[in-house]
Amino acid sequence: MISKIELKDFRLFENLTLDSLNPLVILSGKNATGKTSILEALYLCSTGKSHRTNDLSTIIKKDSLFSIIDITADRKYKYVISKESRVGFINKSEVKKLSDFVGNLSVVMYSPDDISLVKGSKLDKRRFLDMEISLIDKTYLKTLNLYKKILAERNELLKQEDIDPTFLDVLTKSISEYTLKIYDRRILFINRLNEILKDITIDLNTENIRLIYKSTYNPKDVLDSYKKHEKSDLFMKSTGIGCHRDEFVIEMDGMDAEEYASEGQARLICIAVKLALKKYIEELTNKKPILLLDDVFAALDKSRISSLVKYINNSYQAFITTTSVMEIPDELLKNALVIRMEKKER
Numbered sequence: 155m156i157s158k159i160e161l162k163d164f165r166l167f168e169n170l171t172l173d174s175l176n177p178l179v180i181l182s183g184k185n186a187t188g189k190t191s192i193l194e195a196l197y198l199c200s201t202g203k204s205h206r207t208n209d210l211s212t213i214i215k216k217d218s219l220f221s222i223i224d225i226t227a228d229r230k231y232k233y234v235i236s237k238e239s240r241v242g243f244i245n246k247s248e249v250k251k252l253s254d255f256v257g258n259l260s261v262v263m264y265s266p267d268d269i270s271l272v273k274g275s276k277l278d279k280r281r282f283l284d285m286e287i288s289l290i291d292k293t294y295l296k297t298l299n300l301y302k303k304i305l306a307e308r309n310e311l312l313k314q315e316d317i318d319p320t321f322l323d324v325l326t327k328s329i330s331e332y333t334l335k336i337y338d339r340r341i342l343f344i345n346r347l348n349e350i351l352k353d354i355t356i357d358l359n360t361e362n363i364r365l366i367y368k369s370t371y372n373p374k375d376v377l378d379s380y381k382k383h384e385k386s387d388l389f390m391k392s393t394g395i396g397c398h399r400d401e402f403v404i405e406m407d408g409m410d411a412e413e414y415a416s417e418g419q420a421r422l423i424c425i426a427v428k429l430a431l432k433k434y435i436e437e438l439t440n441k442k443p444i445l446l447l448d449d450v451f452a453a454l455d456k457s458r459i460s461s462l463v464k465y466i467n468n469s470y471q472a473f474i475t476t477t478s479v480m481e482i483p484d485e486l487l488k489n490a491l492v493i494r495m496e497k498k499e500r
C-alpha cells in the first residue's frame with residue numbers, strides 16, 4: 155500500500171507531500187488543482203510512462219530542470235525525470251535498467267482518455283496490448299523489440315533496388331515466427347480478459363463485452379500469409395501485414411462498440427476492461443494492483459456507481475479524483491481519506 159507520495163517540480167507542484175495515506179484516498183478539488191497529476195505520478199512510477207503524454211519533458215515543472223517522484227509503499231520508489239534521462243531507484247539503489255524498475259509498483263488506471271480503447275485508432279489499441287502485456291511478461295517486451303528490429307530490416311530491404319531473394323526469404327521466415335509468438339501472447343491475454351469480463355459485466359449490469367482480435371494474416375499459416383503478401387510488399391516497399399498492423403475491436407452484445415456504444419456505455423466498457431485487467435494482473439503476478447480512477451463517476455448513473463463501489467471497497471488500495479465529494483457515494487466516503495486540493499493563488 156502506498157503510504158506517502160512526495161513530488162518535486164512535477165507539473166504544477168514545486169513541492170507536494172501527501173502523508174499517512176489510507177487504502178482509499180479521494181483527491182477532491184476544482185479543475186487544474188493537480189488531481190490528475192498525482193495519479194500520473196503514481197502511473198509513471200509503475201510503468202515508466204505517462205498516461206497522457208509521450209513527451210516526458212512536459213511533466214517537468216515549468217522553468218525546472220528535473221522532476222522527482224518519491225513513493226513509499228512496500229519499498230521506496232524514486233523516479234527522476236530530466237529532459238535527457240530517466241532514472242529509477244528502489245530503496246535508494248539506482249536500478250540500472252529502466253525495464254527492471256517498471257512493473258514493480260503495480261497500478262491499474264482508468265482515465266477518461268481510455269475511451270480510445272473503444273473509439274481510438276488501431277495504434278491506440280496496439281499500444282494498450284503491448285504496454286499491458288509487457289508489464290506482466292518481460293519476455294514479451296524482448297520479443298516485441300526483436301520483431302521491430304526484423305521489421306525495420308525487412309522494410310529497409312524492400313526499399314532497395316536489387317533485392318536479394320534469399321535474404322528476403324530469411325527475413326520473411328524470421329518475421330513470421332515472431333509474428334506468431336506475439337499473436338499467441340496477445341490472444342492469451344485477450345482470451346483471459348474476456349473470461350474475467352463475463353463476471354464483471356454481470357456485476358456492473360452492463361452489456362456483454364468481448365474483445366475480438368483482428369489479425370492481418372492467417373495465424374494458422376503465418377509464413378504462407380507473408381508469402382502471399384510479398385508481391386504487394388515489394389510494390390509498396392513496406393511490410394503490409396503483421397503484428398504492427400493488427401488491432402482489436404470491442405463488441406457490446408455482439409455489436410461493434412465503436413459504432414454503437416453511447417458515451418456512457420463506452421466509458422463503462424473501459425472501466426470494465428480495466429477492472430478485468432486488475433484481476434488478471436492479480437492472478438498472474440500475485441501482486442495487488444492499486445486502482446487509480448480519474449473522474450470515474452462522472453459518466454455513470456446511480457446503479458452503475460453502486461456496483462463499482464463494491465469493487466473499489468474490495469480493492470487493496472484506490473485513489474479517486476473528483477471535482478466534488480458530493481459525487482462520491484457515502485459507502486466510499488465513510489472509509490476514505492479525503493484530500494482537498496487547493497489552487498495556489500498566483
Ligand SMILES: Nc1ncnc2c1ncn2[C@@H]1O[C@H](COP(=O)(O)OP(=O)(O)OP(=O)(O)O)[C@@H](O)[C@H]1O
Binds near residue numbers: 164166216
Ligand atoms: N510542466 C508543468 N509546469 C507547470 N504547470 C503545469 C505543467 N503541466 C501542467 N501544469 C498545470 O497543471 C494544471 C493541470 O493539473 P491537472 O490536470 O493535474 O489538474 P486536475 O485537478 O486533474 O484538473 P481537472 O479537474 O480539470 O481534470 C494546469 O493548470 C496546468 O497548466
